[in-house]
Amino acid sequence: MKYLNKLVLLLALCIWQSPGAQAQTKGKKPNIIIILADDMGWGDVGYHGGSIKTPVLDQLAKDGVELNRFYVAAVCSPTRAGLLTGRYPDRFGLRTTVIPPWSSFGVDTKEVFLPEMLAKAGYKNRAVLGKWHLGHADLKYHPLNRGFTHFYGHLNGAIDYFTHEREGELDWHNDFKPSRDKGYSTDLLTDEAVRNIKSYNGQSPFFIYLAYNAPHGPLQAKEEDMKEYGYDPAKPSFGKKNNDEKEGKVGRGNTPEMTYAAMVTNMDRNIGRILQTLKDLKIDDNTIVLFHSDNGPAPEIKGSSSGKLRGAKFTEWEGGVRVPAIIRWPAGFKGGSVNNQLMGYIDIMPTLLEVAGVAEKPKNPLDGISMAPVLTGKQKEVQRSFYLGSGTILNNSWKLVSAKGLNPRIKLDEDHLFQIVKDPTEKNNVAQANPAIYADLKKQLDVFDNIKSPFEVPPYGEGRKGFVAPKDWQITQHTGKK
Numbered sequence: 001m002k003y004l005n006k007l008v009l010l011l012a013l014c015i016w017q018s019p020g021a022q023a024q025t026k027g028k029k030p031n032i033i034i035i036l037a038d039d040m041g042w043g044d045v046g047y048h049g050g051s052i053k054t055p056v057l058d059q060l061a062k063d064g065v066e067l068n069r070f071y072v073a074a075v076c077s078p079t080r081a082g083l084l085t086g087r088y089p090d091r092f093g094l095r096t097t098v099i100p101p102w103s104s105f106g107v108d109t110k111e112v113f114l115p116e117m118l119a120k121a122g123y124k125n126r127a128v129l130g131k132w133h134l135g136h137a138d139l140k141y142h143p144l145n146r147g148f149t150h151f152y153g154h155l156n157g158a159i160d161y162f163t164h165e166r167e168g169e170l171d172w173h174n175d176f177k178p179s180r181d182k183g184y185s186t187d188l189l190t191d192e193a194v195r196n197i198k199s200y201n202g203q204s205p206f207f208i209y210l211a212y213n214a215p216h217g218p219l220q221a222k223e224e225d226m227k228e229y230g231y232d233p234a235k236p237s238f239g240k241k242n243n244d245e246k247e248g249k250v251g252r253g254n255t256p257e258m259t260y261a262a263m264v265t266n267m268d269r270n271i272g273r274i275l276q277t278l279k280d281l282k283i284d285d286n287t288i289v290l291f292h293s294d295n296g297p298a299p300e301i302k303g304s305s306s307g308k309l310r311g312a313k314f315t316e317w318e319g320g321v322r323v324p325a326i327i328r329w330p331a332g333f334k335g336g337s338v339n340n341q342l343m344g345y346i347d348i349m350p351t352l353l354e355v356a357g358v359a360e361k362p363k364n365p366l367d368g369i370s371m372a373p374v375l376t377g378k379q380k381e382v383q384r385s386f387y388l389g390s391g392t393i394l395n396n397s398w399k400l401v402s403a404k405g406l407n408p409r410i411k412l413d414e415d416h417l418f419q420i421v422k423d424p425t426e427k428n429n430v431a432q433a434n435p436a437i438y439a440d441l442k443k444q445l446d447v448f449d450n451i452k453s454p455f456e457v458p459p460y461g462e463g464r465k466g467f468v469a470p471k472d473w474q475i476t477q478h479t480g481k482k
Contacts, residue, residue, distance in 0.1 A: 029121060029205040029356055030329060031287040033193075034083070034348070035271060036209070037324075038076060038131060038157075038216035041297030043307025044264055045324045050305060052261045053228065056272035057326065060291065064328025064335045065375060071344035071386055071394075072295055074313060074320045074407070076157065077133050077457075078389070079294040079345050080211070084113045084134075084146075086349030086366040088387055093453035095389045096406070097460045099133055101156050101167050102467035105457045106135020107146075112362040114349045115147030115207060121356040124204040125149055127196050130189050130211035133157050138477050144175060148209075151175055152192045154185075155473055159213060161185045161220040167469035178472040184222050186214045186263075190270035194277050201281050205356070210274075211294075214267040217301055221262035228265060229258045260303030285330045288355065290348065292325035310426045315409050316392035316401065318426060329355075333375045340421075341374045342386055342396050351375070385441075387448040393441055397421050398434075400441040406449070417441070 043050045046058045047066070072079040077098040078089035085107070089095050092108040099105050115126040127150040128143045135141025136155035143151040154164065154171040161184055164172035172179045181188055193210050200206035223231065235254050271291070278284035296319045297304030299312040311317025328335060332355065346368035354370040367387075373379035385395045391405020399420040403412040417431035417438045431438045470476075 028286055029123075030332065031200075031205050031283060032118070032123075032207045032352060032356070033197075033274070033287060033289050034209045035274070035289065035291045036080070036083070036130075036211040037267065037291070037293040038211070038213050039295065039298045039301070039304065039313060040215055040264065040293035040324065041305045041307065041312070042309050042319060042322060042324055043305030044215070044297065048307050048324060050307065052303075053265045054268040056268045056275065057291065057324070060271075060275070060289070060328060061326050062336060063330075064289070064326050065333055066338045067292070067325035067327060067343060068338050068340050069342045070292055070323060070325035071321050071342070071388060072292070072323055073345070073389060074295055074316055076131075076216075076294040080131075080133055081107050081111075082368075083345045083348050084115075084209075085111045085364070086114070086346055086362065086368040087111070087364060088346060088367045088389070088448070088451070090387075090389065090448070090451040091364075091367075091453060093456035095457075097457055098157060099135060099457060100460055100464070101136075101469060102463040103458060104137040104463075105455070106138060106141030108455060109140050110364070112364060113147045114352065115149075115209075117147075117349070117353055117358050117360070117362060118207050118356055119147060120360055121353075121358045122204055123207045123356070125196070125200040125206040127152070127193075127200075127207070128209045128211065129153050129192050129196070130185075131157055131213045132211070136473070136475060139475050142176070142475055150196070152179070153189060153211070154213070155475075157213065158217060159185065160218065161213070166473070167467070169469040169471060169473050171473040173473070176475075178474065184266070186212055186267050186270055190273050193274055197274070197277050197281065201283060212267055212270075215260055215263040215301075215304070217298065219256055219259040219263070219301065221259045222266065225262035225266045226258060229261050230254070231258060231262075255303075256301070257303035260301060288327065288329040288332070288352070290325075290327045292345075293323035296320040296323065308425055314407075316388045316390055316405070316407060317410070318420075318424060321388050322424075327375065329375075334377060339374065341371065341381060342384060342394070343369075343371050343374075344386060347371050385444050387445075391445065391449060393445040393448065394420055395441065398437055398441060399426070400431075400438065400445060401426075402442075402445060402449075415442070 046054045047061045078095050081089045081094050126148050128148045130153040132155045156166040156171050159166045278287050296313045306319030309319035311319035350368045350370040354372045387393050390407035391402035399418045401416045403415050416429045418426050
């Protein structure tokens, strides 16, 4: 019995001294993992009543805090830029479109990125995995020159999930070098995330920004994931009728809807692998996991859904900018709840900086607000306004969509005011019945709409004609200018 007691004491001591257990002791800075989905709609998750199977995200919503009013930009590069800077992308000319392969545009190097600030708080390892999409024509825009210590993934959007090519060239990288790893991109990114978590654990608090390209087009899924939705290889598939299907170069399956669902479920399953790794290492309690989509569903993709919300990607209707979002941090936030605070992508940086104990403020004023007081329960609500771009603004209760907005996809004869909490489907224009509220929001909107940047992302197609991608998408230029 005396020997048994000593053995129990020794085992307890070993567990207490393990990096994972020590990381969860009071006062330790949390690890941070941001998981970003690409073009995933409000109705693409089970916990919003969607038909696609997302058991991991459904459970995460139950265990964590469901962010019911989380907003982003209407397209992806602006969301990614605002997430990493805490500032509206209008301030550096990136609101209207994404950065395509043939563009030399990049986020101004005067902007301070989140990992640069986290480095000041002792976050030694800061990885970005997946889709970058914030500039690739010059080394100064490379992730490793924007505060990250590791990059694994692709510089452009819309890569091939199996070959990892864009514009005919390999766009898959491990830091500065091309990576010829074989496999489905969602799986490979998760493999790398798991490796990073294991290697970073115990060194210091770590930061991982995992930006999946799923479920953005092209529609491509693995056969084993398709089978979950009734895939029958004996039946004809949509897409090209040649060997491309066998090589996984086009959408595979009986219908586009089936392929899309398989892509989402595959991502969900991979997120489960990450959560299980945190649990196995006993660091899940003191790791912040934030999940959200970068914008609403692409309207041309069959199978994606805005659910009950109006509109889709490219518009500032709710379906384009209000996205599924969840945050979990057992050591800091009480889980099992739905939070209706108005918040969004620009709030991520100030919130994480407060949680990480970064006292120094970025040199550029932030547009975002720290939501830590609300998430910890110290404050019930923060009254604020939130600019959605292109003539659209909302506050805690109301939303104004201007008829003179900058978005050609929103065509209105008159300004529309919605009591957005009671009317999330944006059916009833109540501007005439609420003149004071309308006037106040209009005044605020005019200020934001007049933001001017010395730089502006060119129209999407500019420079496309005659463009030839660099070999293996290697960045060699370093001008030293903007």
